[in-house]
Amino acid sequence: MPKKSIIRTEKLCKSFSSGGVMQHVIKNLDTEIYEGDFTVIMGSSGAGKSTLLYALSGMDKASLGKVYFSERNITDFNSDQLAIFRRKHCGFVFQQVYLMDSMSVLDNVLAAGLLTGQNRRQLNTKAKDLLKQVGIEPKLWNKFPNQLSGGEAQRVGIVRAIINSPDMVFADEPTGALNSSSSDQVLNVLTEVNRKGQSILMVTHDMKSARRGNRIIYLKDGTISGECDLGAYVSGDRERHDKLRSFLTEMGW
């Protein structure tokens, strides 16, 4: 049975003006992201990974071309339409976490949930369940972000991203600012979430993180230079690891 496409791009271009000189970061990119996949975008620094992620998520607007999200052309949306679109269909996990400093752990999650008009009681239960599932104990729920460790904060960030059961979770280097142990915890959570059916699109330059994905897209100079289908993640699968390594070597990583 063919996979269902959630995001589709047509000749997607993204350019920036820097010092009067146009930098073409994404060039005529055509791709599709599928439902249920844990898609990983890799590439060297400056390849346009994050730019592509945010263009696909409606966080940033494409310069040219089209992005279809659930068959809707989001490139025509204005900023408020995009905001309303994002709250319902997208979840975000940032490298810097970006929890709201002035709000407690639980409130950070609930604020995102209440935005979509969910039933308060059900949402409350769901948020607490999810927090428990990612290892955030009730004693931390009323703490403020600056009272959490990096790993804890990022796990809260993941719960916030999935609280609305979005069509896609966009994760931009989610372990970039974490130590090895915290990274593993966060990746385990993302893997688990994906296993339960949540589609994830993650940008990373870390092979250990990329290994969690089932599909790897390699970006080079704003275009897709290669793709690799790894299949579902299985811990300690040597063959899968070697496949990824050889793919990346082939891509010149």
Next chain:
Amino acid sequence: MLGKLLKANFRKDMSHMISFLLIVILSSSLMQLGLMLIMGYNSQFERKVEELNSPDIRVMVATYDEEERTSILDYISSLPEVDYYELVPTVSLQTDVVSDDVDPDSKNAMDNVSSVYSYVPFGEWGEMDTPQFVDLYDEPVDEPIYLSRLFNQEIFKGAYKPGDEMTLKINGRERVFTVAGFYESITFYELFFVDPVTLAELNSEDVYPVDQIVIKLADGVDINEEYNKICNEFDLRNIASGAITINEYKLLYTQMINIISVFLCAFAIIITLVVLVVIFFRITNSIEQNITNIGALKALGYTTHQIRTAHILEFVITAGLGFLVSTGIIYMIISPLEILLRTVAYMSWDHPFDPLAFIVTGLVIVGSSFLVALKSTSSIRSLDPVQALRFGLKSHSFRRNVVPLDTAGGPLVWLMALKSSFASRKQNILVFVVMGAIGLSLAIAVFVGYNIGLKPTNLDKLLNDNTTDISVTINADDPIYEVADLPYVKDVWWTDQFTAAYEGTNVYIDVSEDWNNVPEVNLLEGRLPKYDDEIVIGKKLSEARDVMIGDMIVLQTAEKSFEFTVTGFAQGTENYGLFVMMNEESAFHLGHTCYKNSLYINVEDSDPAKSAKVVESLEDAFGDRLLSYLDYCSVFANGEDPTITLARVICIVLIVISIAVIWLTMMLLIKTIIIKSQKELGIKKALGFTSNQLRTELSLSLMPSILLGISAGAVTGILNANNFMTLLLGAYGVSKSNMASDPWMYLSVIIIGAIVSYLMVYVLSRRIKKISAYSLITE
């Protein structure tokens, strides 16, 4: 090094500093202008008194023969306290001004400029209050006449210029004069100076027997005591007379200016307070936001002193610049402003540079800015560079999760706004203080606007012992009965006035048939007189002589003296509060026979249209016997009174400045909040909050402090507005202001102020639109 830091600070804070500069210009302008006016007019008056050698007392006496005149002058010269005196060579004649703009037949006191005017020979004047002739016509003219510049301005609305013809009908015969110039004087502003030959001709006409005597007292003599002594003596001799002291002239010339100045200075102090709070808020926020830069500067070797000085100088220089700009603005507008103020000041003002106002304003504005900036930068002193670079300052202390979303109910944006409103204590204090100040000034504006601008009868009631819609003088026997039958007349009563002595003080006695039948008597305490041995006295008189209700006091006139019981205290500015109210039968005890031709009329509903009808009926009924009338209803309705106009101007100025201050402060605050919350706003946008939601959240988050501040200010303002008015008008005889200060006043200030502030914050927060979720990643 310091210069570079300072330049960098200015570059970084440019838009904030522009808002700050504008508020400083506002406060500094108001303060310096207020001080200039209050000191300028008062010192100008003193200077003029000195320069013109003005008398201490001016006396007008009716003298019917030379013997009487000699007796009066002998009495004055016999007084040991009198240094010297002069008899001003005047000739008083019934005069009508013939002009296209003047209706000679009008009985309306507002239009009618016909009166008994005094003529003086040009060039023949004594030593006291020598008029200064100005704007002289440069060609010789036949029948020259010199007018008081003030009189030309006030009575003729500036109609005459040097060289203009002026036709006067003197004792029924027209005479054409040419305006040869103007003069300025302190005590004489209603005289006409004419050629001595002309005066000799006029002297043969039907002359009013009025002598004008000016008196200079010896040094150290109490002017008011001497005034009372002279007035009482003339009363006892039964000589019709009137007198004015130089103190009363001072009040006359400076009262309005003093009131305007007090308003300006009070408002300037309020805005200065706002300025200081803004400095504190801005500096402490700037330190929080740039803490890593400060750490880096310290690491680079900049001393704490240099960093602090750069911050302090940024505000002190801006405050200084604002102060200098405001000084420039004031001196640019002072000339046209002075011309406008002549309508209420009754004298011109040279408005030279006022070093004292300049220095005081400079010290208050720049000095207080320096001190607050110094205090605000104190946290830099203890800042360790490593700590600053690594951790920064804790700008929030979120100890408690206010309004937890899992338990609180209500729309998300409202809950988020409530959370934000608890997030910054400093911000809340700033908003509270600013809105408190604004609420206070708006409350005063509403109070003044309502009681003087919209309902001037309220001020009228405050200033007079009894108030009326129409006052009228009719030359007929007991006209009251005929007037009472006219349509639309609701109440009519007569009053008469004479003077008497009470323990050496010359007091005015207001008489009516029975004060209990007079509506709107301004009785503060006690009750009105019922019996012939009872009186009510002015509250100021009771305070001056320590009289209590129930005390017996003796009043004395030329004919008789009598002991009365004080039954109450009334309020009025008549004779500066030194007056007595009694019924007709009580006046008989003092040998006074009442003149019942001055009537006061209240019309139905105090309606100006009905009062106009009553005036028409009066004209029809009495014809030429109607001597004059004043329709207060129409005057108040048309805003013809300069006090009403002034109150309306003060009210509008207060409201406009309040709105400007809210705008400028909120502009500064919103910019700071947006810069400070840029990250959080970006996160919220990424999560799917729209710009409108965030703007609503920001606007709502400020509402608790706005509402608390404006409520505190408005309630304080309205509850104390009457105390403020008592303080302001105390010198004129007002003991207790009791104008309307109803809850609707502060409620309207709170509601309108809050709505306007909300809308302003919403409009000013449009910068949020520019913040994108994507800026989070690219920052």
